Amino acid sequence: MPRKAFRILALVLLVVAVGVWLATGANRGWSKTSVPIKKTDEVTGITYDQYEKRFVAGVDFLGAALLGAGVLMAASFLFRKKPIQTSNQ
Amino acid sequence: MKHKLKWLLVLACLNTVALAAPQTFDFKDPKGVNNAVFKLDAPLEAVNGSANGISGTVTFDPADPSATKGKITVASVSLRVGNSMQQTHMHSDKWLDVARYPEITFETKEVKNARTSGDTTTADVAGTFTLKGISKVITTPVKLTYLKDKLGQRVPNMKGDLLVIRTSFNIKRSDFGINPGQFEEKVSDVIELTLSIAGASPR
Numbered sequence: 156m157p158r159k160a161f162r163i164l165a166l167v168l169l170v171v172a173v174g175v176w177l178a179t180g181a182n183r184g185w186s187k188t189s190v191p192i193k194k195t196d197e198v199t200g201i202t203y204d205q206y207e208k209r210f211v212a213g214v215d216f217l218g219a220a221l222l223g224a225g226v227l228m229a230a231s232f233l234f235r236k237k238p239i240q241t242s243n244q
Numbered sequence: 245m246k247h248k249l250k251w252l253l254v255l256a257c258l259n260t261v262a263l264a265a266p267q268t269f270d271f272k273d274p275k276g277v278n279n280a281v282f283k284l285d286a287p288l289e290a291v292n293g294s295a296n297g298i299s300g301t302v303t304f305d306p307a308d309p310s311a312t313k314g315k316i317t318v319a320s321v322s323l324r325v326g327n328s329m330q331q332t333h334m335h336s337d338k339w340l341d342v343a344r345y346p347e348i349t350f351e352t353k354e355v356k357n358a359r360t361s362g363d364t365t366t367a368d369v370a371g372t373f374t375l376k377g378i379s380k381v382i383t384t385p386v387k388l389t390y391l392k393d394k395l396g397q398r399v400p401n402m403k404g405d406l407l408v409i410r411t412s413f414n415i416k417r418s419d420f421g422i423n424p425g426q427f428e429e430k431v432s433d434v435i436e437l438t439l440s441i442a443g444a445s446p447r
Contacts, residue, residue, distance in 0.1 A: 184289030
């Protein structure tokens with residue numbers, strides 16, 4: 156039973172991580188905790204960044220999730236398969 | 245009558261002198277619009293960021309832009325990037341050491357090739373750029389836009405002029421003692437800098 160639970164957990168972790176990565180914009184760079192929003196001052200014409208606190212998952216986030224799923228998958232092999240009970244009558 | 249005319253003439257002359265006099269523009273911007281953008285190439289994604297802790301003054305004479313002089317300061321601690329871990333590394337003593345070197349400055353020495361067209365002047369400005377305690381003389385192309393009587397549009401109930409300065413130049417981090425010869429496979433030696441700032445000269 157723990158063998159199956161670990162594998163399901165690995166799969167859930169992977170699916171959730173990919174989901175978060177896609178939902179936050181499928182960023183192929185590093186993860187970000189704040190995002191610059193471009194604004195322009197009307198009088199001077201100067202363009203500037205205003206930072207907004209927002210999490211954007213990057214490839215490091217996907218990598219960490221993949222590593223976590225791999226560890227869970229590997230851990231699942233530590234549990235023995237239940238032997239199939241056969242009856243010879 | 246003749247006496248009055250004489251006084252009017254004197255006043256008119258004084259006014260002309262006052263208009264032609266150099267003006268001092270203050271670049272401290274409470275709106276946080278003034279900014280310096282930096283970019284360093286890196287394998288996965290370029291390190292992009294900006295700083296808005298700008299201050300300093302520039303003396304500018306619309307009638308003689310080649311006499312422009314001043315000093316602009318960027319607070320090192322205001323440099324930020326989107327990744328908080330990258331920002332912590334950037335501020336640390338391993339990179340910029342913002343606690344020990346709180347300011348990045350540029351002070352003009354000479355203005356060459358000044359050309360004015362309308363309210364815009366382009367020039368090559370030579371000045372001393374100081375980063376992490378190391379000063380180097382660099383020359384950069386600068387665009388100055390003089391916006392007469394526009395201060396009131398930015399700051400209500402204030403009269404005065406604005407001066408917008410734009411410039412872009414490259415520096416090498418190795419020239420300023422920022423991990424020279426190290427981590428070049430992770431982040432480039434060349435830093436692209438762009439400055440866009442507006443200063444106010446109230447009347």
